Amino acid sequence: MSAPGHFVGVGVGPGPAGLIPVAALAALHSADLIYLPRARGSETSVARQCLTGLAIPEAKFREIEFQMDPDRSVLSAHYGDLADAVAAELRQGRNVAYLTIGDAMTYSTYGYLLAALRDRLPELHHTTFPGVTSFAATASALSWPLGEGKERILILPCPDDMAALRADIETHDIVILMKIGARLPAVLQLLNALDIARHCAFARRIGLPGEVLCNDVSHLDADASGYLATMLIRRTAREKRHV
Structure with missing residues (x-):
């Protein structure tokens, strides 16, 4: 009986191909199978697009439909089935x-x-390689520093309740907003009501077709999609710390 295989988790992107640690790329080249999530309704996997030009054989890829159902029982069943398939390969x-x-x-x-x-x-013998977060990619793309001095930062998925988001903004220097989706119009309305939209930044699909980069969301189209998007919210204007 052969020894169990090694399982690795790799974050790629977000953005232009090549945002991947050298050690993680070596692990992908030595892998026998590479599972890639693909969003339901999408023709291509964004994760695969992030590997363009890295000379990984297509035969290694196995696409799986990305499942993020709000019903936790559906989620549990989905990832249970996927774990069964991966475990069988590892065995x-x-x-x-x-x-x-x-x-x-x-x-x-x-x-x-x-x-x-x-x-x-x-x-299970496994290794997880750290990757580039969406908010780090957004900050770099827009030259928007994340935290200076003793500024307090909050990272959170966008809430449905804008009153809750308002309270979070009012008690932190910077709020990093992820998983915005269809809530984008409500978020923009709140930022304009607080008169801070000009201090805030937004990025969507960095390095991919349909990219949006905006360092003043008072000009952002409220009908823009919040999928694969990140908002960087600053409660006050950035302090000038240089002479």
Whole structure:
């Protein structure tokens, strides 16, 4: 019986191809199978686009439909099924990689899969490579510093309740808003009501077709999509710290 394979989690992108640690790229080249999430209704996997030009054989890729149903029982079943498939490959001695967009441990579906795998394979041999978070990519693309001096930063998925978001903004210097989706118009309305929209930045699909980069959201189209988007909210104007 062959020794179990090695499982690796790799965050790629977000943005132009090539945003991946050298060690993670080496692990992908040595993997026998690479699972890539693809959003339901999309023709291509964004994660695969982030690997363009890196000379990884197409035969290694195995696309899976990305599932983020609000029903937790549906989510559990989905990642349970995926874990069963990955575990079967690992038991055959194959090395398996799973790609996710951004950092694998920051609001990532990779965490669901890893937990399910560890339940099925207590002896699981695995490595998780850190990646570039969407907010780090947004800050770099827009030259928008994330935290200076003793500024307090809050990272959160966008709430449905704008009163709750308002309270978060009023008690932090910077709020990093993820998973915005259809709430974007309400968020923009709130930022304009607080008269801080000009201090805030927004990015969507960095480095991909349909890219949006905006360092003053008072000019942002409220009908723009909030999918694959990140908002950087600053409560007050940036302090001039240089002479």
